[in-house]
Amino acid sequence: MSLTTYVPSVAYLGPEASFSHVAASRFFGKEGLVPHPTIPDCIEAVAKGQVAYAIVPLENALEGSVPLTIDYLFHGSDLFMTAEVKLPIEQHLLVHPQNAERVKEIDSIQSHPHALAQCHKYFQYHYRGVPLIQKTSTAEAARYVSEHPEENIAAVANLLAAKTYDLHMAEERIHDFHFNHTRFVVLSLRKEKFEKIGRSPEPKTTLMIRLPEDDESGKLHQILSVFAWRRLNLSKIESRPLKTGLGNYFFIVDVMEDEMNPMMQGAFEELAALDCTIQSFGTYYVYDYS
Numbered sequence: 001m002s003l004t005t006y007v008p009s010v011a012y013l014g015p016e017a018s019f020s021h022v023a024a025s026r027f028f029g030k031e032g033l034v035p036h037p038t039i040p041d042c043i044e045a046v047a048k049g050q051v052a053y054a055i056v057p058l059e060n061a062l063e064g065s066v067p068l069t070i071d072y073l074f075h076g077s078d079l080f081m082t083a084e085v086k087l088p089i090e091q092h093l094l095v096h097p098q099n100a101e102r103v104k105e106i107d108s109i110q111s112h113p114h115a116l117a118q119c120h121k122y123f124q125y126h127y128r129g130v131p132l133i134q135k136t137s138t139a140e141a142a143r144y145v146s147e148h149p150e151e152n153i154a155a156v157a158n159l160l161a162a163k164t165y166d167l168h169m170a171e172e173r174i175h176d177f178h179f180n181h182t183r184f185v186v187l188s189l190r191k192e193k194f195e196k197i198g199r200s201p202e203p204k205t206t207l208m209i210r211l212p213e214d215d216e217s218g219k220l221h222q223i224l225s226v227f228a229w230r231r232l233n234l235s236k237i238e239s240r241p242l243k244t245g246l247g248n249y250f251f252i253v254d255v256m257e258d259e260m261n262p263m264m265q266g267a268f269e270e271l272a273a274l275d276c277t278i279q280s281f282g283t284y285y286v287y288d289y290s
């Protein structure tokens with residue numbers, strides 16, 4: 001599928017100027033983007049066919065997986081991943097221009113929980129004890145600050161949010177570690193993948209693997225060897241709670257190969273023979289906007 005032929009409707013975590021919005025416009029262009037208040041709303045919109053795609057954050061380099069995305073995507077959705085968008089993330093401390101001189105006395109700092117967590121050390125050293133308030137997105141925090149000049153509060157958000165909501169840049173680049181990236185995935189009801197453009201690397205396939213109930217010792221080792229002896233390169237393996245009881249997990253596995261490759265098909269058969277349940281979220285390419 002090519003992006004040059006038509007303009008699809010795409011749900012993203014809004015409002016305007018969130019990181020999800022930046023990721024969506026880098027990948028799809030500025031047309032057809034539809035803001036939604038939460039990540040579950042984005043996933044629901046594509047699942048119900050209200051939009052053609054949703055773009056949602058999946059994993060951050062500093063903070064790990066985005067729990068809301070994992071919960072709604074891996075627990076009962078019938079969606080597929082059609083592309084991955086990798087975006088560098090820079091967080092800034094923003095205040096209303098009327099409060100620019102009172103930055104040292106701010107009463108609270110607001111943002112998306114992942115964004116707040118990315119700046120934890122900065123807060124510890126510069127704003128110890130100042131309450132951290134969670135918002136649904138960084139842009140929602142920026143919008144709130146712009147609409148409440150009477151409150152001496154700050155938002156953590158990106159440069160586009162500073163411009164969009166006319167906020168004062170109190171401090172630039174407050175994220176604790178320099179290498180800060182987030183992986184976003186483009187979700188669709190159909191199994192498809194966006195054409196390889198630019199210097200995009202190999203295909204990637206995301207799998208959800210569940211072990212059999214009578215969990216014998218060495219099972220995880222057996223699973224890994226299914227991929228290892230076929231020389232199928234895993235770029236990620238993560239265990240997540242199945243939410244059926246303490247100690248029950250499933251694995252999210254990213255394999256750097258197309259699922260139609262005969263080696264992958266063989267791996268699926270062998271995993272099934274080991275009584276594992278496998279669900280594929282599809283094969284897609286990674287688009288790196290670093």
Ligand SMILES: O=C(O)C(=O)C[C@]1(C(=O)O)C=C[C@@H](O)C=C1
Nearest residue numbers: 018019020057112114137138182
């Ligand atoms: O709040 C936003 O701007 C988002 O798009 C969400 C989100 C996230 O869920 O991790 C995306 C990228 C950054 O890591 C911080 C926040």
